[in-house]
Amino acid sequence: MSTLQVRVARKVSEADGISSFELVAADGAQLPAFEAGAHIDVHLRDGLLRQYSLCNPPQERHRYLIAVLRDPSSRGGSTAMHDEIEAGHLITISAPKNHFPLEPAARSLLFAGGIGVTPILAMAEALAGAGADFEMHYSARTPERAAFLQRIAAAPYAACVHVHYDSGDAAQKLDCAAVLGAPRADTHIYVCGPGGYIDHVLGAAKALGWPAAQVHREYFSAAPVDEAGDTAFDVKLASSGQVFTIPPGRTVVEVLAEHGIDIPVSCEQGVCGTCLTRVTGGVPDHRDVYLTDEERAANDQFTPCCSRSKSAVLSLDL
Incomplete structure (x- = not known):
């Protein structure tokens, strides 16, 4: 995977617990182009x-801008960004990748919850630049926790x-059903945004009859999973026929890595x-938030970093 060296040109406090980082190429060159909805690996x-x-x-092309929420349940990433990364530091990133692109449409409805405003803001910029018809609805707990208000x-x-x-009166709170209305082709x-926020919007859209193909979402983290009932299962590699046992508490990625089989x-x-x-x-026992319901139902792919198996043996194209 190709990587880029960038310098933190600016670090700015955008709201309570949210800092933005402006990144420029370490060699002063232009950065790779990106489309709205894209992310980078840091x-x-x-x-x-x-x-x-x-x-x-x-x-x-002269900069990338990201914003990071200090997460109290951080596994190290947001804490490191807030406490260890400062203006002037050099860091390594990936080229932009996009799993959340804008689709060609006459009209777009954008919903951002909390730090979920980051890709949605880039979408608003792109749609506005194209003269497209759109609405953006940005929900935060309080004004102090809403980033980029001045920019907007x-x-x-x-x-x-x-x-x-969320802290305001009823008129200030998001009425998701009213915003969505009847489905439009x-x-x-x-x-x-946060998982609960995304599920609320998705649930409202489904109840109103919006087709799944017209509803797009991006989670920042997975919901907790009850692992109490997990049991061991075997993974069989299609290329070699090798079989490895995945015990409770271990992931497919971890076990295969121990045997020299690396999955990115x-x-x-x-x-x-x-x-x-x-x-x-x-x-598969799907435990991701990446695949759609239709993709999960097909059972022809899974995420070995977190998902397990409902069957005794899971054969993988490895």
Whole structure:
């Protein structure tokens, strides 16, 4: 995987617990182009690798802008970004990757919850630049915890953005059903934020009859999974016929790595899709938030960083 060396040009406190990082190429060159919805992998200490969405206008090539929420349940990534990365530091990143692209549509509805504003903001920039019809609904707990409010207020598309606060009165809170309304064939929906927020928007869209193909989401982390009932299962490699046992408490990625079989990983939570592996036999126990319901039902691929098996043997195209 190709990597880039970038310098932190600026670090700015954007809201309570949220800092932005402006990244420029260490050699002063232009950065690879990206599209709205894209993210980069940021390499941190001790092998930590974390994904952060790009939130600057996609036409920019002189910088990348990311924003990071200090997560109290951080596994090290957000803490390292907040406490160890400062302006002037050199860091290693990947080229932009996009699992959350804008689809061609006459109209777009954008929903951002908390730090989920980052890819949604880039989408608003892209849509506004193209003269497209869109609405953006940004929900935060309080004004103090909402990032980029000044940037949004000064933007030419400010009238298209509606900000909602959980702490406010009923008029300030997001009425998801009212915003969505009846399904329209010319409209696509995009949502990013905490798991509960995404599930709320997706649930409202499904209840109103919006087709799944017109609803797009990106999770930042997976929901906790009850592992109390986990049992061992075998993984069989299609290329060699080798069989490895995956005990409770271990992942397929971990066990295979111990035997010299490396699967590329990044988030290790079933969020990014980096480790997606084709299944040639057996039934996966899907524990990711990357695959759609339809993709899960097909049972022909799974995320070995977190998912397990419902069958005694799971055959993989490895």
